[in-house]
Amino acid sequence: MNRFLTLAAACLVTGANLQTFAATQVLNAPRAKPADTLPDCGSTYSPPFASGAGTTQQRVCAAPVKRSYKPKYHGLGYDVLALESEACFVPDSSFQLLDSIVDQAKASMKTIPPGAGAWEVDAQQKLSAIGDVLKRNGFGLYIPTVTLGDALADRNLEDGLVHMMDCDTSSMIYLTVADEVSMPLSMVDITLHSGAGHNYLRWTQPANTTLDWDTNGRERCRTPSGLPTWQGHAMTRQAVLGYSSALRAAVWARQKEYPRALADYRSAIAGYPAAPMSYNNMAWLIATKAEVADTAVLQEGLRAAQHAVSIERSANYLDTLACMYARVGNFQQAIVEESNAVSLDPDDAEFQPRLKGFNETPPRNCVGAP
Secondary structure (H helix, E strand, O other), X not given: OOOOOOOOOOOOOOHHHHHHHHHHHHHHOOOOOOOOOOOEOOOOOOOOEXXXXXXXXXXXXXXXXXXXXXXXXXXXXXXXXXXXXXXXXXXXXXXXXXXXXXXXXXXXXXXXXXXXXXHHHXXXXXXXXXXXXXXXXXXXXXXXXXXXXXXHOOOOOHHHOOEEEOHHHHHHHHHHHHHHHOOOEEEEEEEOOOOOEEEEEEEEOHHHOEEEEEOOOOEEEEOOOOOOOXXXXXXXXXXXXXXXXXXXXXXXXXXXXXXXXXXXXXXXXXXXXXXXXXHHHHHHHHHHOOOOOOHHHHHHHHHHHHHHHHHOOOHHHHHHHHHHHHHOOOHHHHHHHHHHHHHHOOOOOOHHHHHHHHHOOOOOOOOOOO
């Protein structure tokens, strides 16, 4: 298992298994529920599903060219695409598609007469309208779809589908429409009980009355219970842009542009300091790349790994912390932290070999790990 945790890749079920999983969920679902019972956010999936056959989640980065198209609208998605484009050029066609989605969504939304509960009807109608627009435009659910640019890219998929999306990329599209029509919508970030990450949307009325909406299932949902304290909250725009900076950092890292990746992780941490994943991913990059050898940066990586564990004491984060201790030469503490990781997840195929390497003479660090 790759210890580098990807924000966009963590929406629970992989594309190849999604249709089978959804069918099983339907077969195993209770046949009757109280009317006021909602599914947990992250537990439902609605077709169409993209198989990903003949393509990859990540698009090929085209050479930058001068733009000839000026977007009609402004909003979160346009800012995210501009940010992403600096690392992997996003063509004009993606901005045009986003404009078209906003146009179609606006045209599909109805005026709901005022009255008791009217805001809930209004919210569900508008959110359903956006989901229907994505479906009509050939978007299929595929997990993981890594970035918003990947979601808006034209592809030759099966069953007439031409685009892929998952929980965070679709949420960003919804938020872009929300910016244009003044919907009180925010993205929410959680880790499911399975350990996978998930994103969904929250509509917030005055007096903090809320409605949660899962874009994977295109339906209303409720926030799961028992979440860590940093999860399940409406994210600010700054936090979503910080989240997006972490996605771009991973793009830079794939290109071996490590100083740029580290700069983006710092921006991600500044924008979204509550979440541990950017701390962890920055530390993992520092722990595993021989090219990152500056003493001050190594210490920065150690602090980041320690902070990730202080927010959420997971086996993956402890593994990163162990590798950072090994990277700075403290193998005694690396053994302690890797042993903690093994205790939390004894079945992980990489933890025991890593622990063995820390105990060898001479000991081995994690440089070169994927």
